[in-house]
Amino acid sequence: MTLTRLLTVSALLTVSTAFAQTKTIIGVSIPAADHGWTAGVVYHANEAKKMVERMYPGTQVIVKTAKDANEQANQIQDMLTVNKINTLVILPQESAPLTAPVAALKRQGVYTVVVDRGLTNPAAQDAYVAGDNRSFGKVAAQYMGKQLGGKGNVVVLRGIPTVVDNQRVESFEAAMKAQYPGVKILDKKFGNWNRDDAFKVMQDYLTRFPKIDAVWAADDDMAVGVLKAIQQAGRKDIRVVLGGGGMKEMIKKVMDGSDKLVTANVTYPPSMIADAIMLAAKNRTAGKALPRSTIIPSVLVSKSNAQKFYFPQSPF
Secondary structure, eight states: OOHHHHHHHHHHHHHHHHHHHTOOEEEEEEEOOOSHHHHHHHHHHHHHHHHHHHHSTTOEEEEEEESSHHHHHHHHHHHHHTTOOSEEEEOOSSHHHHHHHHHHHHHTTOEEEEESSOOSSGGGOSEEEEEOHHHHHHHHHHHHHHHTTTOEEEEEEEOSSSHHHHHHHHHHHHHHHHHOTTEEEEEEEEOTTOHHHHHHHHHHHHHHOSOOOEEEESSHHHHHHHHHHHHHHTOOOOOEEEOOSOOHHHHHHHHHTOOTTOOOEEOOOTTHHHHHHHHHHHHHHTTOOOOSEEEEOOOEEOTTTGGGGOOTTSOO
């Protein structure tokens, strides 16, 4: 074999070895499907896995679900030691308990992409992908205020006590006060992003307030409970029920015009996990860093654009 031939073979082997060493193995760690939105997250994560492995041959995506923060912390360490991941996409169960475990993976050379629920120490993440909770509240207030003609009584159902919920509600109140000061917020209580809890909160509102013009439930699961309570009470004064998140049943109501109370929705799509996985695959297979922060804006869903946000095969 000539020296030139040997050098060529050697170069090819070096390239092949380097490719093998830098093969993109993406670990995806997400909460188990314990309510509608997280069920959507699980669905879209698995759809993104199929798409990535089809678009980027040789790239591997491992999707794991966890029931709590402790399981998730153990899970991501296992993905490093057992699966040899070099990229992590994680939607944390909780911010604080997952900060140290994610930081530990980062120190060991894993590229970390955090989705939705940011860590308490942003230095633990290489990139952040999330919905825009402030615009979620603002868009909701602008639509509701306009529908009410700038005046009326509104009740609010919050999620759970988190930064996410605070941002949504603060923005809703600020936008309403600035643009529609004639709209009065009668009360705001936590419905815990849960249908049954929201049903009970709405029953309380209906008992205490004889005149309610609109309801803002900052999540579609809660909006389902709200609608049930209104129906059972036989109340006719309520003109608007606005949820958010893009639940397929709610989007279908907007598309079909089948419920006069539900004429719009606000996006905060569980498909953001798919966006994060696709961004990670695109950039890491090319050896590039992701943008430090990618914020997916919330938009108003109306009859004219609802088809774009309707995913009939998704559980959410």
